[in-house]
Structure formats: structure tokens, C-alpha cells
Amino acid sequence: MAWAAAWVxxxxxVAGALAFxxxxxxRGLFIALGVAGATxxxxxxxxxxxxxxxxxxxxxxxxxxxxxxxRADGLSAFFIALQAGVGAIVSGYAAxxxxxxxxxxxxxxxxxxxxxGLCGLYLTGDLFNAYxxxxxxxxxxxxxxxxxxxxxxVAGLRYLIVTLTGxxxxxxxxxxxxxxxxxxxxxxxxxxxxxxPVAHVALALMAAGLLLKTAVFPMHFWLPPAHANAAAxxxxxxxxxxxxxxxxxxxxxxxxxxxxxxxxxxxxxxxVLGVAAVIWGSAQAIVAAxxxxxxxxxxxxxxxxxxxxxxxxxxxxPGAMYFAAAHxxxxxxxxxxxxAIARELGHDxxxxxxxxxxxxxxxxxxxxxxxxxxxGLPPSxxxxxxxxxxxxxxxxxxxxxxxxxxxxxxxxxxxxxRVIAPAxxxxxxxxxxxxxxxxxxxxxxxxxxxxxxxxxxxxxxxVLLSRGxxxxxxx
Amino acid sequence: xTLLLSLLVGAMFSAAIYLLLRRSVVDLIFGLLLLSHAAxxxxxxxxxxxxxxxxxxxxxxxxDMADPxxxxxxxxxxxxxxxxxxxxVVLVARxxxxxxxxxxEEITRS
Numbered sequence: 001m002a003w004a005a006a007w008v009x010x011x012x013x014v015a016g017a018l019a020f021x022x023x024x025x026x027r028g029l030f031i032a033l034g035v036a037g038a039t040x041x042x043x044x045x046x047x048x049x050x051x052x053x054x055x056x057x058x059x060x061x062x063x064x065x066x067x068x069x070x071r072a073d074g075l076s077a078f079f080i081a082l083q084a085g086v087g088a089i090v091s092g093y094a095a096x097x098x099x100x101x102x103x104x105x106x107x108x109x110x111x112x113x114x115x116x117g118l119c120g121l122y123l124t125g126d127l128f129n130a131y132x133x134x135x136x137x138x139x140x141x142x143x144x145x146x147x148x149x150x151x152x153x154v155a156g157l158r159y160l161i162v163t164l165t166g167x168x169x170x171x172x173x174x175x176x177x178x179x180x181x182x183x184x185x186x187x188x189x190x191x192x193x194x195x196x197p198v199a200h201v202a203l204a205l206m207a208a209g210l211l212l213k214t215a216v217f218p219m220h221f222w223l224p225p226a227h228a229n230a231a232a233x234x235x236x237x238x239x240x241x242x243x244x245x246x247x248x249x250x251x252x253x254x255x256x257x258x259x260x261x262x263x264x265x266x267x268x269x270x271x272v273l274g275v276a277a278v279i280w281g282s283a284q285a286i287v288a289a290x291x292x293x294x295x296x297x298x299x300x301x302x303x304x305x306x307x308x309x310x311x312x313x314x315x316x317x318p319g320a321m322y323f324a325a326a327h328x329x330x331x332x333x334x335x336x337x338x339x340a341i342a343r344e345l346g347h348d349x350x351x352x353x354x355x356x357x358x359x360x361x362x363x364x365x366x367x368x369x370x371x372x373x374x375x376g377l378p379p380s381x382x383x384x385x386x387x388x389x390x391x392x393x394x395x396x397x398x399x400x401x402x403x404x405x406x407x408x409x410x411x412x413x414x415x416x417x418r419v420i421a422p423a424x425x426x427x428x429x430x431x432x433x434x435x436x437x438x439x440x441x442x443x444x445x446x447x448x449x450x451x452x453x454x455x456x457x458x459x460x461x462x463v464l465l466s467r468g469x470x471x472x473x474x475x
Numbered sequence: 476x477t478l479l480l481s482l483l484v485g486a487m488f489s490a491a492i493y494l495l496l497r498r499s500v501v502d503l504i505f506g507l508l509l510l511s512h513a514a515x516x517x518x519x520x521x522x523x524x525x526x527x528x529x530x531x532x533x534x535x536x537x538x539d540m541a542d543p544x545x546x547x548x549x550x551x552x553x554x555x556x557x558x559x560x561x562x563x564v565v566l567v568a569r570x571x572x573x574x575x576x577x578x579x580e581e582i583t584r585s
Contacts, residue, residue, distance in 0.1 A: 128548055135555045139562060146566060153573070154582055157566045161495065164507055164559055171514045171552060172488075178545065179521035 002057045005070045007041035008119045016112030035091045042084030049077035054468025071125035073468025079122045094233035096439020106147040114140035128184040138163035144234040155225035162222045169209030176202035203258045213246035217277035220300045227296040232339020239299045240332035267311040274307030275404040282411035291338045291348040302327045312392040317471040319388025326381025333370040333447035337363045357423040362441040369448035371416035381454025480520040487513035511556035
């Protein structure tokens with residue numbers, strides 16, 4: 001049973017290599033098998049963790065001080081469920097999007113390797129292995145951006161510099177931890193790190209590197225051009241899944257490794273950066289000229305809510321995780337629709353969207369549904385995530401967050417309606433709907449409906465998240 | 476020796492950041508290279524510097540032992556860093572051929 005954790009990483013890794021080496025129908029077969037197998041392994045792992053609690057896997061039979069552990073607790077299982085769910089649906093979208101396209105050649109090996117890297121990051125119990133996974137995610141994500149060529153090349157190079165600097169800062173933090181206790185295992189580090197200044201410097205370095213990679217304001221400058229210039233399936237993956245990887249690692253080391261060193265001032269600083277991100281990202285989304293740019297800036301804003309969990313603590317942790325899942329689903333749906341808009345209309349200029357809902361009725365329906373979750377209207381995953389954050393803020397009388405969350409909600413409504421309103425106006429002049437295509441209409445609809453369905457499945461998710469008590473205490 | 480290596484790590488980090496902030500994209504590659512070497516040297520120094528001792532425990536009292544783990548970690552990090560810098564070189568080469576300049580400002584503006 002414990003081997004499900006190894007399959008979750010191994011299957012996409014092998015499929016990625018085969019997608020690079022093979023040609024023709026055999027290649028398509030192995031890509032499909034890889035996606036299906038990785039999703040099935042992830043589902044099995046999530047079921048095991050939900051039923052039996054956290055589990056460790058000693059690779060090669062070597063235990064922790066010598067060997068490298070894989071560890072699956074509720075938090076890992078939750079993010080693996082998100083990865084497999086969004087990943088499988090976006091893969092279906094990409095299969096249609098890249099059909100008969102040269103760009104797809106680069107997409108599949110990169111995407112499947114990225115999948116393996118993200119799952120490796122979620123499952124590792126070792127600080128150094130987390131660095132290896134971060135680099136794997138970084139290089140494949142940059143590849144996904146740069147594969148589009150043109151303006152994406154500049155954005156890709158900037159993304160590469162940022163992601164490399166971020167992981168090397170993290171690596172420097174790992175080196176300091178090793179210098180202090182002589183181990184890179186997370187559990188050993190948690191027990192061994194005393195109240196020394198070295199541990200604080202290590203936490204500061206790692207946090208700075210990971211915040212840079214998560215695109216937290218004011219270190220978000222690289223995200224909008226990278227996400228807006230990539231091909232639509234790549235944007236959906238980058239915005240929905242990749243930034244969750246570095247955020248997960250930050251949450252993991254904050255709660256598991258540095259729980260004694262994470263002081264209130266650093267937490268408060270991260271919360272304030274989160275508030276600034278919500279305001280700045282939303283404002284930029286409101287004035288954006290292109291749909292993809294708008295959706296990318298909205299990611300900058302939504303990352304802000306995730307950071308509010310650091311100062312709030314307690315119930316805000318599962319709230320922020322739930323919010324991350326809702327954002328992953330809704331954002332992937334929006335980028336998928338943005339890709340369909342760009343393909344069908346030949347542009348994604350918001351000023352020229354008049355009557356576009358007549359051309360792509362299902363697409364704009366999915367966009368609006370995803371918008372419901374992104375804004376945080378009930379019933380949706382976004383609403384419940386914000387509700388948990390708000391009630392934690394009310395419990396601790398944090399006026400700043402109590403004010404910032406509704407303000408961000410209002411601004412989110414502003415930018416979502418900026419796309420919906422012109423698309424629904426002038427419908428009479430609109431051309432007839434373009435023919436129904438399964439790959440284009442179904443994935444965003446399924447993703448958006450799943451974001452809404454999260455609004456009805458809070459209690460199983462909370463039970464899963466409490467497995468192994470990833471947030472300390474009784475979970 | 477450890478002090479000397481620590482100073483060297485500091486010097487390399489600062490040189491790397493200086494290079495990363497320059498306008499030329501080629502300097503940027505050198506900055507990334509130095510940054511990755513600085514982090515590697517830091518991991519290497521973190522294990523404690525030993526000269527001439529075997530990396531194995533022989534249970535001989537009073538005999539020094541070198542720590543093999545940082546060397547394995549550095550080896551992994553060197554390979555990853557090398558691959559990433561190679562990738563960056565290809566990206567920069569494509570950009571510079573397309574834009575006919577290595578000035579970051581001009582590339583961003585166009």
C-alpha cells in the first residue's frame with residue numbers, strides 16, 4: 001500500500017521520458033497511459049491516507065538517518081489530489097489544444113516531468129530532496145513558458161532567473177541547517193534545531209527564496225508576463241498548480257521544521273505582504289488590457305489570501321489550503337477559456353470582446369462559474385476558504401485582514417465582470433455559436449463545476465487535511 | 476580553512492548578485508553560474524572541512540572522519556546547476572540572435 005507514494009512519482013516520470021523518446025501513435029498511447037496511471041496512483045494514495053492516516057515509505061529499506069524518506073500525510077495527500085484532478089483535466093484540454101501542432105511536441109515531456117516533480121515535492125520528507133524537486137519544477141515550468149517563442153522567450157528567461165535564484169536561496173538555507181545539525185531529514189531537523197541564530201537565518205533564506213517563487217507581492221513582477229505569454233494549457237498548469245508547489249514547501253517547513261523559530265513578526269510581515277498582494281494584484285487585474293493578463297494578475301491577488309494563514313494560524317491553515325485548491329480549479333478553468341477565446345476570436349483584447357459570449361457560450365458560462373469561486377460567492381470552494389480565513393481573523397481581532405478580505409472580494413468581482421459584461425452585451429450583433437468541440441468546452445466546465453462542488457465537500461477535506469496533524473496540535 | 480571558505484562564499488554571493496543586476500544578459504549567465512557555485516561551496520563547507528581523512532567510520536577512537544553526505548549533495552547540486560545554466564545559455568542565445576543585442580533593457584522594451 002505504501003508503494004502508492006512511489007508510483008505517484010514514478011509513473012509521470014517514466015511517461016515523460018517516453019513522451020520525449022517515442023513518436024507517433026505509440027507516444028500518444030503512453031502519454032494517455034501515463035496521465036491515467038498517475039491519476040489512479042494519486043487517487044489510491046489519497047484514499048489510503050484518508051483511511052489509515054499518515055504513512056512513511058523508507059526507500060530501498062533504509063531508515064531516516066541514512067535513507068531518504070517519502071512521507072504522505074494529510075497535507076501532501078490534499079495537494080496530490082489537487083495536482084491529479086486538475087492535471088488530468090488539463091491534459092485532456094491540452095490533447096485537443098495541441099492536436100496537429102508542433103508546440104505540443106515540447107509540451108508533453110515537460111508537463112509530465114513537471115507532474116513528477118510536483119508530486120515528489122509533496123511527498124518528500126527530506127529538505128535536500130525538496131530542493132531537487134524545486135529545480136525539476138523550475139526547469140520544466142520555464143520550458144513550458146519558453147516553448148511558445150516570441151515574447152514568451154523574454155518572460156521565460158526572467159522566470160528562469162527568478163526561479164533559479166529562489167531555489168539557490170533555499171539551498172543556502174538547507175546548507176545552514178546541515179551545518180547546524182548534520183542532517184537534512186525534516187523530522188530530524190525539527191527535533192535537532194535549537195534556538196540558535198543559524199536556524200533563524202536558514203528560515204529567512206528559505207522563506208525569501210520560496211516567496212520569490214510563489215510570486216508574492218512585491219516579488220510578483222515575473223509572473224504576469226510568464227503566465228500570460230505561455231500557451232493556454234501551460235498557463236493553466238503554471239497558475240493553477242506550479243505556484244502551489246513552493247507555497248506548499250513554505251507551509252511545510254514553517255509548521256514542521258521551524259515551528260519553534262517562526263516568530264510572530266515574520267508571520268505578521270508575510271500577512272501584510274499578502275494584503276498588499278490582494279490590493280495590488282486586483283487593481284492591476286482591473287486595468288489589464290488582455291484577458292490572459294487579467295487572469296494572471298488575479299493569481300498575484302489570490303496568492304495574497306494564502307499568505308494570511310501565517311499570522312492567523314489555527315483554523316486559517318485548512319482554510320488557506322482549501323482556498324488554494326479552489327483557486328487551482330477556478331484558475332485552470334479561466335486560462336482554458338482564455339485560450340479558447342484567443343483561438344476562436346484571434347485575440348484576447350478585453351475592449352473587443354463585445355458579443356463574444358454568442359460565439360463561445362459554454363466557454364463564457366464556465367468562465368462565469370469559475371468567477372463565482374474566484375470572487376468567493378457561496379456556494380463555492382473560494383467562499384468556504386475565505387469564510388475560514390475571515391472567522392480566524394475575527395477570533396483574533398485582526399482588523400487588517402477583516403477589512404482586506406472583503407475589499408479583495410469586491411475588487412475580484414470588478415475584474416471578473418469586466419470580462420463577462422462586454423461578452424454578454426451586444427449579443428444581437430453576435431455571430432452564430434462556433435461548432436461544439438468537446439476538448440474546448442468540457443474541461444473548463446468540469447474544472448469550474450468542481451470549484452463550485454468544493455463548496456459542498458468541506459468536512460471530508462478537513463478530515464483529510466488533519467491526517468498526521470500537519471499543522472501541529474491535534475490538527 | 477573554514478573561515479577562508481566562508482569568506483569566499485560571501486564574496487561569491489555578492490559578486491553573483493552584482494552580476495545578476497547588470498544590464499548585459501551574458502553577465503547574467505555568469506551571475507547564475509557564480510550563484511550556484513556559491514551555494515554549492517556553502518553546502519560543502521557546512522559539512523566541516525577535513526583534509527585527508529577517510530569518509531568512513533572505522534570506530535577508531537581519536538581518528539578523524541570526513542563527512543561524505545555534503546559531497547554527495549554538492550555532486551547532485553552541481554549537476555542540476557550545470558543543466559540549468561546550459562538551459563539558460565540556450566535561451567539567451569535564442570534571444571540575442573532574435574533581438575541582435577545583449578542589453579536587457581533593449582530586449583524588454585522591444
